[in-house]
Amino acid sequence: MAGKEQRRASAKTPAPAPQAPTVAPKAKPVPEPPAPPAGLFPNLGMNDETAAFGKMNSGDRSKPIAGIVEHRTESPTMESARNSYRGQVAKGSSVGAHYLIGTDGATSLTVPTDKKTSHVRGNKDSDWKGANAWSIGIENVGMPAKIDGDKDVHKQVAGLSLPPAMRERLLGMDEAALKTQLEDGVEGGKRQYALHTDIPGPQKRANYNLVNQLTAAHGLDPATQVKAHEQVDEKTTGEGEPIIEFLSAMRDIPSKIAALEARIAKMQADGGPEGAIAGLTALLHREQATQRAIAADKTPAENLALEGEKTLAPEGGSAEGPAHEREQQRVDFYDNFWARKLALDAAATGTPTPGARHQGPRTDRGAVPPGPAGPVH
Numbered sequence: 001m002a003g004k005e006q007r008r009a010s011a012k013t014p015a016p017a018p019q020a021p022t023v024a025p026k027a028k029p030v031p032e033p034p035a036p037p038a039g040l041f042p043n044l045g046m047n048d049e050t051a052a053f054g055k056m057n058s059g060d061r062s063k064p065i066a067g068i069v070e071h072r073t074e075s076p077t078m079e080s081a082r083n084s085y086r087g088q089v090a091k092g093s094s095v096g097a098h099y100l101i102g103t104d105g106a107t108s109l110t111v112p113t114d115k116k117t118s119h120v121r122g123n124k125d126s127d128w129k130g131a132n133a134w135s136i137g138i139e140n141v142g143m144p145a146k147i148d149g150d151k152d153v154h155k156q157v158a159g160l161s162l163p164p165a166m167r168e169r170l171l172g173m174d175e176a177a178l179k180t181q182l183e184d185g186v187e188g189g190k191r192q193y194a195l196h197t198d199i200p201g202p203q204k205r206a207n208y209n210l211v212n213q214l215t216a217a218h219g220l221d222p223a224t225q226v227k228a229h230e231q232v233d234e235k236t237t238g239e240g241e242p243i244i245e246f247l248s249a250m251r252d253i254p255s256k257i258a259a260l261e262a263r264i265a266k267m268q269a270d271g272g273p274e275g276a277i278a279g280l281t282a283l284l285h286r287e288q289a290t291q292r293a294i295a296a297d298k299t300p301a302e303n304l305a306l307e308g309e310k311t312l313a314p315e316g317g318s319a320e321g322p323a324h325e326r327e328q329q330r331v332d333f334y335d336n337f338w339a340r341k342l343a344l345d346a347a348a349t350g351t352p353t354p355g356a357r358h359q360g361p362r363t364d365r366g367a368v369p370p371g372p373a374g375p376v377h
Protein backbone atom coordinates (compact mmCIF):
# COMPACT_ATOMS: atom_id res chain seq x y z
CA MET A 1 0.00 0.00 0.00
CA ALA A 2 2.72 2.39 0.91
CA GLY A 3 4.40 1.56 -2.36
CA LYS A 4 1.23 2.35 -4.39
CA GLU A 5 0.79 5.73 -2.58
CA GLN A 6 4.41 6.55 -3.17
CA ARG A 7 4.00 5.78 -6.88
CA ARG A 8 0.82 7.94 -7.11
CA ALA A 9 2.55 10.90 -5.37
CA SER A 10 5.50 10.50 -7.65
CA ALA A 11 3.22 10.56 -10.71
CA LYS A 12 1.58 13.82 -9.60
CA THR A 13 4.92 15.68 -9.21
CA PRO A 14 5.58 17.76 -12.37
CA ALA A 15 8.92 17.43 -14.06
CA PRO A 16 11.20 20.44 -13.58
CA ALA A 17 11.05 23.01 -16.39
CA PRO A 18 14.12 23.15 -18.57
CA GLN A 19 16.53 25.99 -17.57
CA ALA A 20 17.40 28.62 -20.18
CA PRO A 21 21.14 28.88 -20.72
CA THR A 22 22.75 31.65 -18.67
CA VAL A 23 23.99 34.50 -20.88
CA ALA A 24 26.71 36.68 -19.39
CA PRO A 25 26.04 40.40 -19.83
CA LYS A 26 28.10 41.95 -22.58
CA ALA A 27 31.05 43.90 -21.22
CA LYS A 28 30.98 47.53 -22.17
CA PRO A 29 33.92 48.40 -24.43
CA VAL A 30 36.63 50.34 -22.63
CA PRO A 31 37.16 53.59 -24.51
CA GLU A 32 40.62 54.15 -25.87
CA PRO A 33 42.48 56.89 -23.97
CA PRO A 34 42.77 60.06 -26.04
CA ALA A 35 46.00 60.41 -27.96
CA PRO A 36 48.44 62.88 -26.39
CA PRO A 37 48.62 66.22 -28.18
CA ALA A 38 51.27 66.56 -30.87
CA GLY A 39 54.52 67.87 -29.46
CA LEU A 40 54.12 66.59 -25.90
CA PHE A 41 57.33 64.96 -24.62
CA PRO A 42 56.54 63.35 -21.23
CA ASN A 43 60.17 62.28 -20.71
CA LEU A 44 61.09 65.97 -20.45
CA GLY A 45 58.68 66.40 -17.55
CA MET A 46 56.60 68.64 -19.79
CA ASN A 47 53.24 69.99 -18.65
CA ASP A 48 50.27 69.70 -21.00
CA GLU A 49 48.44 73.06 -20.94
CA THR A 50 46.68 72.62 -24.28
CA ALA A 51 43.29 72.34 -22.58
CA ALA A 52 43.68 75.93 -21.39
CA PHE A 53 45.54 77.45 -24.34
CA GLY A 54 45.15 75.07 -27.28
CA LYS A 55 42.54 77.33 -28.90
CA MET A 56 45.29 79.88 -29.43
CA ASN A 57 45.76 78.54 -32.97
CA SER A 58 44.76 79.36 -36.53
CA GLY A 59 44.01 75.84 -37.71
CA ASP A 60 45.72 72.66 -38.81
CA ARG A 61 49.06 72.72 -40.55
CA SER A 62 49.12 72.17 -44.29
CA LYS A 63 52.91 71.97 -44.51
CA PRO A 64 55.52 69.88 -42.67
CA ILE A 65 57.43 71.53 -39.83
CA ALA A 66 60.59 73.14 -41.20
CA GLY A 67 61.76 75.62 -38.57
CA ILE A 68 61.81 76.70 -34.92
CA VAL A 69 61.81 80.26 -33.57
CA GLU A 70 63.04 81.28 -30.11
CA HIS A 71 61.08 84.09 -28.41
CA ARG A 72 60.91 85.93 -25.07
CA THR A 73 57.63 86.68 -23.35
CA GLU A 74 58.54 90.15 -22.00
CA SER A 75 56.80 89.05 -18.81
CA PRO A 76 58.58 88.14 -15.57
CA THR A 77 56.93 84.83 -14.63
CA MET A 78 55.17 81.80 -16.09
CA GLU A 79 51.90 82.94 -14.53
CA SER A 80 52.08 86.42 -16.02
CA ALA A 81 52.72 84.82 -19.42
CA ARG A 82 49.70 82.56 -18.86
CA ASN A 83 47.60 85.62 -18.03
CA SER A 84 48.58 87.07 -21.38
CA TYR A 85 47.66 83.79 -23.10
CA ARG A 86 44.27 83.76 -21.35
CA GLY A 87 43.62 87.17 -22.84
CA GLN A 88 44.53 85.88 -26.28
CA VAL A 89 42.16 82.91 -25.94
CA ALA A 90 39.34 85.16 -24.71
CA LYS A 91 39.78 87.37 -27.81
CA GLY A 92 39.88 84.37 -30.12
CA SER A 93 43.42 85.36 -31.11
CA SER A 94 46.02 82.92 -32.45
CA VAL A 95 48.99 85.08 -31.38
CA GLY A 96 51.11 82.89 -29.13
CA ALA A 97 53.55 79.99 -29.29
CA HIS A 98 53.61 76.22 -28.96
CA TYR A 99 55.86 76.01 -25.91
CA LEU A 100 56.46 78.10 -22.80
CA ILE A 101 59.67 77.72 -20.77
CA GLY A 102 60.06 79.32 -17.34
CA THR A 103 63.27 80.66 -15.83
CA ASP A 104 63.32 77.55 -13.62
CA GLY A 105 63.22 75.31 -16.70
CA ALA A 106 59.57 74.27 -16.27
CA THR A 107 58.23 73.60 -19.76
CA SER A 108 54.63 73.57 -20.99
CA LEU A 109 53.08 72.60 -24.29
CA THR A 110 50.52 75.35 -24.84
CA VAL A 111 49.40 74.62 -28.42
CA PRO A 112 49.77 71.24 -30.15
CA THR A 113 52.51 71.37 -32.75
CA ASP A 114 50.18 70.12 -35.48
CA LYS A 115 48.34 73.45 -35.17
CA LYS A 116 49.48 76.85 -36.42
CA THR A 117 50.09 79.81 -34.13
CA SER A 118 50.78 83.39 -35.17
CA HIS A 119 54.27 83.91 -33.79
CA VAL A 120 56.28 85.25 -36.76
CA ARG A 121 55.71 87.68 -39.61
CA GLY A 122 58.92 87.42 -41.60
CA ASN A 123 59.13 91.19 -42.08
CA LYS A 124 62.93 91.10 -41.73
CA ASP A 125 63.71 87.84 -43.54
CA SER A 126 61.49 87.20 -46.56
CA ASP A 127 62.30 83.48 -46.43
CA TRP A 128 60.24 83.37 -43.25
CA LYS A 129 57.13 85.06 -44.62
CA GLY A 130 54.28 82.63 -44.11
CA ALA A 131 56.42 80.66 -41.64
CA ASN A 132 53.53 80.25 -39.21
CA ALA A 133 52.37 77.47 -41.51
CA TRP A 134 55.56 75.45 -40.99
CA SER A 135 57.37 76.68 -37.85
CA ILE A 136 57.24 76.02 -34.11
CA GLY A 137 57.40 78.87 -31.59
CA ILE A 138 59.17 78.54 -28.23
CA GLU A 139 58.46 81.29 -25.67
CA ASN A 140 61.00 81.85 -22.89
CA VAL A 141 59.90 83.79 -19.83
CA GLY A 142 62.05 86.89 -19.48
CA MET A 143 62.02 90.66 -19.37
CA PRO A 144 64.39 92.92 -21.32
CA ALA A 145 66.86 95.19 -19.53
CA LYS A 146 65.96 98.86 -19.90
CA ILE A 147 68.74 101.18 -21.08
CA ASP A 148 68.81 104.90 -20.25
CA GLY A 149 69.49 106.67 -23.52
CA ASP A 150 70.60 109.83 -21.65
CA LYS A 151 73.53 108.00 -20.05
CA ASP A 152 76.58 106.11 -21.32
CA VAL A 153 75.00 103.24 -23.25
CA HIS A 154 78.24 101.27 -23.62
CA LYS A 155 78.82 101.34 -19.88
CA GLN A 156 75.29 100.09 -19.20
CA VAL A 157 75.58 97.27 -21.73
CA ALA A 158 79.01 96.26 -20.41
CA GLY A 159 77.47 95.72 -16.97
CA LEU A 160 74.86 93.25 -18.24
CA SER A 161 75.07 89.46 -18.40
CA LEU A 162 75.55 88.65 -22.07
CA PRO A 163 76.94 85.67 -23.98
CA PRO A 164 80.45 86.33 -25.37
CA ALA A 165 79.76 86.81 -29.08
CA MET A 166 76.75 89.05 -28.43
CA ARG A 167 78.78 91.10 -25.94
CA GLU A 168 81.62 91.52 -28.43
CA ARG A 169 79.21 92.46 -31.23
CA LEU A 170 77.40 95.12 -29.22
CA LEU A 171 80.42 96.63 -27.49
CA GLY A 172 82.22 96.76 -30.83
CA MET A 173 79.75 99.41 -32.03
CA ASP A 174 80.25 103.11 -31.48
CA GLU A 175 77.85 104.89 -29.13
CA ALA A 176 75.51 106.17 -31.84
CA ALA A 177 75.29 102.80 -33.60
CA LEU A 178 74.70 100.99 -30.32
CA LYS A 179 71.84 103.33 -29.38
CA THR A 180 70.26 102.75 -32.78
CA GLN A 181 70.63 98.99 -32.32
CA LEU A 182 68.88 99.12 -28.94
CA GLU A 183 65.95 101.33 -29.96
CA ASP A 184 62.76 99.78 -28.60
CA GLY A 185 59.85 102.03 -29.52
CA VAL A 186 58.52 105.26 -28.10
CA GLU A 187 56.74 105.69 -24.77
CA GLY A 188 55.30 108.97 -23.52
CA GLY A 189 56.87 110.73 -26.48
CA LYS A 190 60.36 109.54 -25.53
CA ARG A 191 62.51 107.01 -27.39
CA GLN A 192 63.04 103.79 -25.41
CA TYR A 193 66.10 101.52 -25.40
CA ALA A 194 66.29 97.90 -24.26
CA LEU A 195 67.85 94.49 -24.83
CA HIS A 196 67.37 90.97 -23.61
CA THR A 197 70.26 89.43 -21.70
CA ASP A 198 71.45 85.86 -21.15
CA ILE A 199 69.04 83.19 -19.89
CA PRO A 200 69.59 81.29 -16.60
CA GLY A 201 70.98 77.76 -16.40
CA PRO A 202 67.70 75.82 -16.04
CA GLN A 203 66.24 77.66 -19.04
CA LYS A 204 69.34 76.77 -21.06
CA ARG A 205 68.93 73.12 -20.12
CA ALA A 206 65.23 73.05 -21.01
CA ASN A 207 65.88 74.71 -24.38
CA TYR A 208 68.69 72.33 -25.23
CA ASN A 209 66.62 69.25 -24.43
CA LEU A 210 63.49 70.51 -26.19
CA VAL A 211 65.29 71.68 -29.34
CA ASN A 212 67.11 68.35 -29.52
CA GLN A 213 63.80 66.49 -29.36
CA LEU A 214 62.14 68.73 -31.95
CA THR A 215 64.99 68.75 -34.46
CA ALA A 216 65.28 64.95 -34.22
CA ALA A 217 61.51 64.44 -34.53
CA HIS A 218 61.18 66.68 -37.59
CA GLY A 219 64.56 66.13 -39.28
CA LEU A 220 65.69 69.75 -38.84
CA ASP A 221 69.23 71.14 -38.99
CA PRO A 222 69.74 72.90 -35.64
CA ALA A 223 72.40 75.16 -37.13
CA THR A 224 70.19 76.62 -39.88
CA GLN A 225 66.56 75.90 -39.04
CA VAL A 226 66.44 77.25 -35.47
CA LYS A 227 66.24 81.03 -35.41
CA ALA A 228 66.09 83.95 -32.98
CA HIS A 229 62.90 85.94 -33.39
CA GLU A 230 64.87 89.11 -34.15
CA GLN A 231 66.58 87.31 -37.05
CA VAL A 232 63.26 87.07 -38.89
CA ASP A 233 61.30 90.04 -37.49
CA GLU A 234 62.07 93.52 -36.18
CA LYS A 235 62.14 92.82 -32.45
CA THR A 236 63.89 93.85 -29.25
CA THR A 237 67.62 93.13 -29.45
CA GLY A 238 68.54 89.82 -27.84
CA GLU A 239 65.08 88.26 -27.80
CA GLY A 240 66.50 84.99 -29.09
CA GLU A 241 70.18 85.70 -29.80
CA PRO A 242 71.54 84.51 -26.42
CA ILE A 243 69.63 81.23 -26.81
CA ILE A 244 70.88 80.65 -30.35
CA GLU A 245 74.45 81.46 -29.27
CA PHE A 246 74.15 78.99 -26.39
CA LEU A 247 72.81 76.22 -28.64
CA SER A 248 75.65 76.83 -31.10
CA ALA A 249 78.21 76.67 -28.27
CA MET A 250 76.73 73.34 -27.12
CA ARG A 251 77.29 71.90 -30.61
CA ASP A 252 80.90 73.12 -30.49
CA ILE A 253 81.82 71.33 -27.25
CA PRO A 254 82.65 67.87 -28.72
CA SER A 255 85.19 69.39 -31.12
CA LYS A 256 86.80 71.36 -28.28
CA ILE A 257 87.06 68.20 -26.14
CA ALA A 258 88.74 66.43 -29.08
CA ALA A 259 91.14 69.37 -29.52
CA LEU A 260 92.01 69.28 -25.82
CA GLU A 261 92.73 65.55 -26.01
CA ALA A 262 95.06 66.20 -28.94
CA ARG A 263 96.82 69.03 -27.12
CA ILE A 264 97.41 66.88 -24.04
CA ALA A 265 98.76 64.04 -26.18
CA LYS A 266 101.19 66.43 -27.90
CA MET A 267 102.33 67.90 -24.58
CA GLN A 268 102.98 64.40 -23.26
CA ALA A 269 104.91 63.45 -26.42
CA ASP A 270 106.98 66.64 -26.17
CA GLY A 271 107.73 66.10 -22.47
CA GLY A 272 105.67 69.10 -21.36
CA PRO A 273 105.37 70.19 -17.72
CA GLU A 274 103.67 67.51 -15.62
CA GLY A 275 101.68 69.99 -13.55
CA ALA A 276 100.15 71.64 -16.62
CA ILE A 277 99.37 68.26 -18.18
CA ALA A 278 97.72 67.07 -14.95
CA GLY A 279 95.56 70.21 -14.77
CA LEU A 280 94.43 69.91 -18.37
CA THR A 281 93.74 66.20 -17.94
CA ALA A 282 91.54 66.88 -14.90
CA LEU A 283 89.58 69.48 -16.89
CA LEU A 284 89.26 67.04 -19.80
CA HIS A 285 87.93 64.25 -17.59
CA ARG A 286 85.44 66.60 -15.94
CA GLU A 287 84.04 67.79 -19.28
CA GLN A 288 83.93 64.26 -20.71
CA ALA A 289 81.99 63.03 -17.67
CA THR A 290 79.65 66.01 -17.91
CA GLN A 291 78.93 65.34 -21.57
CA ARG A 292 78.05 61.75 -20.74
CA ALA A 293 75.68 63.04 -18.05
CA ILE A 294 74.11 65.46 -20.53
CA ALA A 295 73.64 62.70 -23.09
CA ALA A 296 71.67 60.72 -20.48
CA ASP A 297 69.57 63.70 -19.40
CA LYS A 298 65.78 63.18 -19.50
CA THR A 299 66.06 59.74 -21.06
CA PRO A 300 63.59 57.18 -19.67
CA ALA A 301 66.46 55.19 -18.13
CA GLU A 302 67.91 58.23 -16.38
CA ASN A 303 64.51 59.39 -15.14
CA LEU A 304 63.92 55.90 -13.72
CA ALA A 305 67.36 55.83 -12.07
CA LEU A 306 66.75 59.19 -10.39
CA GLU A 307 63.36 58.05 -9.08
CA GLY A 308 64.85 54.79 -7.83
CA GLU A 309 67.54 56.59 -5.85
CA LYS A 310 64.90 58.90 -4.35
CA THR A 311 62.93 55.93 -3.02
CA LEU A 312 66.07 54.62 -1.28
CA ALA A 313 66.84 57.93 0.41
CA PRO A 314 66.36 58.00 4.20
CA GLU A 315 63.38 59.97 5.45
CA GLY A 316 64.30 63.62 5.48
CA GLY A 317 67.61 62.86 3.78
CA SER A 318 68.96 63.59 0.32
CA ALA A 319 68.95 61.08 -2.49
CA GLU A 320 72.37 59.75 -3.37
CA GLY A 321 73.81 57.55 -6.07
CA PRO A 322 75.33 57.67 -9.56
CA ALA A 323 72.22 59.21 -11.16
CA HIS A 324 72.18 62.06 -8.66
CA GLU A 325 75.89 62.61 -9.15
CA ARG A 326 75.19 63.00 -12.87
CA GLU A 327 72.30 65.34 -12.06
CA GLN A 328 74.61 67.54 -10.00
CA GLN A 329 77.08 67.60 -12.90
CA ARG A 330 74.31 68.83 -15.19
CA VAL A 331 73.12 71.51 -12.78
CA ASP A 332 76.65 72.86 -12.26
CA PHE A 333 77.36 72.81 -16.00
CA TYR A 334 74.29 74.77 -17.07
CA ASP A 335 74.42 77.21 -14.14
CA ASN A 336 78.03 78.07 -15.01
CA PHE A 337 77.81 77.43 -18.73
CA TRP A 338 79.82 80.29 -20.19
CA ALA A 339 82.58 80.07 -17.58
CA ARG A 340 82.88 76.35 -18.29
CA LYS A 341 82.75 76.80 -22.08
CA LEU A 342 85.33 79.58 -22.13
CA ALA A 343 87.67 77.57 -19.88
CA LEU A 344 87.36 74.59 -22.23
CA ASP A 345 88.01 76.79 -25.27
CA ALA A 346 91.11 78.25 -23.63
CA ALA A 347 92.42 74.84 -22.61
CA ALA A 348 91.84 73.38 -26.07
CA THR A 349 93.61 76.21 -27.87
CA GLY A 350 96.18 77.25 -25.27
CA THR A 351 94.89 80.82 -25.10
CA PRO A 352 94.03 82.75 -21.91
CA THR A 353 90.44 82.60 -20.65
CA PRO A 354 88.66 85.94 -21.22
CA GLY A 355 87.87 87.64 -17.93
CA ALA A 356 84.64 89.35 -18.97
CA ARG A 357 81.46 88.61 -17.04
CA HIS A 358 79.24 86.37 -19.15
CA GLN A 359 77.14 84.22 -16.89
CA GLY A 360 74.02 85.88 -15.53
CA PRO A 361 72.85 86.06 -11.94
CA ARG A 362 70.95 83.01 -10.76
CA THR A 363 67.46 84.47 -10.43
CA ASP A 364 66.00 81.21 -11.69
CA ARG A 365 64.98 79.52 -8.44
CA GLY A 366 61.58 81.11 -8.06
CA ALA A 367 62.87 84.36 -6.59
CA VAL A 368 61.30 86.61 -9.22
CA PRO A 369 58.10 88.09 -7.81
CA PRO A 370 54.87 87.87 -9.85
CA GLY A 371 54.30 90.83 -12.10
CA PRO A 372 51.78 92.09 -14.61
CA ALA A 373 51.25 90.20 -17.80
CA GLY A 374 53.42 91.34 -20.67
CA PRO A 375 52.71 91.21 -24.37
CA VAL A 376 53.12 87.87 -26.05
CA HIS A 377 55.88 87.85 -28.63
